[in-house]
Amino acid sequence: MNNAEIEERYLREDRQSMTEPARQWLDRWLADMDDRLESWKVRYLPEGFRYDFSMESLDLLEEVILRRYQDESDFEADSGSEFLEGAVRYYGETLRKRLSCRWGYQDMGPDVSNPFNRVPQIRSNTRDEYMDVIVPLHVFDYLVAERQPGVLQKMSGVITRALHNAELDVDNLG
Structure with missing residues (x-):
């Protein structure tokens, strides 16, 4: 089974436990991924940005983010912006193209205070007991607060x- 088939299998499994609003949101998010990324690239990335979804391009994305946000208050003030949406998409798509992972989303309702509620996330293509999640917005917040290079690649770990x-675990079963 290739990575695309594995990703599709896990996405199908996710959809079984998702709320209808979450399924609709994720379907829209995925449907216009390429168009949104292209628009974001043209509007926000500097000339010569290595737009190739390589892990190395994440270092360049960090530079763009750190130039844009001097501190956490700048970052928080820009919450929901087109720039951040595009950065989330690029980071997530880079991980998805380079590692065995997929997009995820949860909608537990507007009144639920949970750091995984209503934010795009990247999930490992593993069974639930091994699955781990990266929330790109949280990673960016950490990057802006700490201002340490290499955070985006490091978090892919x-x-x-x-x-x-x-x-x-599979190897130990045999």
């Missing part, structure tokens, strides 16, 4: 570890 642990 969450997915890599989940995949490794699931693989180890």
Whole structure:
């Protein structure tokens, strides 16, 4: 089974437990991914940005984010912006293209205070007991607060570890 088939299988499983609003949101998010990314690239990325969804391009994305946001208050003030949506999409698509993972979304309602509620997330393509999640907006918030280079690539280790642990378990079954 190739990565696209694995991703599709996990997306189908996710959809079984998602609320209808969450399914609709995720369907819209995925349906216009390419168009939104292209528009974001043209509008917000500097000339010469290495727009190739490579892990190395994440270092360049960090530079763009850090130039835009001097501190957490700048970042919070820009919440919901077209720029941040595009950055989330690029980060998530880079991980999805380079690692075995998929987009996810939960909608537990507007009154539920949960850091995973109503934010796009990247989930490892693993069984539930190994699944781990990256919330790009939370990673960006951490990047802006800490201002340490390499955060975006380093955080991809969450997915890599989940995949490794699931693989180890399969190996130990044999």
